[in-house]
Amino acid sequence: MTVTSTAPRILPVLLPAEIAQEESWIAAARRDPQAFAPLYERYHKPIFLFVLKRVQDRDLCGDLTAQVFLKSMAALPKYEGRGLPFKAWLYRIALNEVLMHFRRNKGKQFMDVAEPQAAALITYAAERDEDDDRSIDKELMERLARALGKLLPAQTMLIELRFFDGLSFLEVGQVLGIAEAAAKMRTHRVLGTLREYLAPGAGSRKSMGTE
């Protein structure tokens, strides 16, 4: 069964010509900060939405997004393409910024998941066919929410990037700094853990499997 994501993509898919253009923008931005403007225009919205999913508060999200771009501008001289697209690099900075924010503030992390995305995740985790007529009720969704809460941070990160942000395995790997095959294998392993947890009668289990 192939794992496909139903989440709307929040990062644009670029054509080769657009990637080449982006590389010229990056080269120009290294010399002059004002030349960073087109990159900022292209990625502000996707990064804002990515951060907003994780922090909920719009003002805080605005601040963190600004911080992401500030750090990326400062680190631009050190950025080397070498197969890592600029968008994945930005995503990685954004993810680190969000994690740092929660580490500093020791606050509770909440994430809202839309029902269609949760249903898709249940379908994949339970290895159901998409036309399976067994209903995915609220109770099952609640179980999924609890199961996600019990996963390790590295495991939830994979699920979030793949199913809630709609990234491909290649992009998930690029963001997390692992190979595409490793991203795929680890996601399948996490889905297996979720499957166990979603199985009837699994609610009484105390701990989840770890990687």
Next chain:
Amino acid sequence: MSKHYRIVDHVAAPSDAEIARYRDFGKLVYNYERMTKPLYKRPLYKDPKAFIAILVIVLVAILIAEMKEKEPPPDKVPVENTK
């Protein structure tokens, strides 16, 4: 740190106009320049005027310190024992 997930009917996404409120490239560049560029382009001690000003301040400070040392100590007032 635990993370909590809420399954909701619909995740309200902000409109483009709302997101644009948080987009300010001018402020980003200003913050970048504040972060990366030093306040002074050349060190103060290499600027003749600033060097003389610093020298004068240091000399005045030394002079004041010397004068303070030469002043006789104030008479000691005996402390009354209140017990």
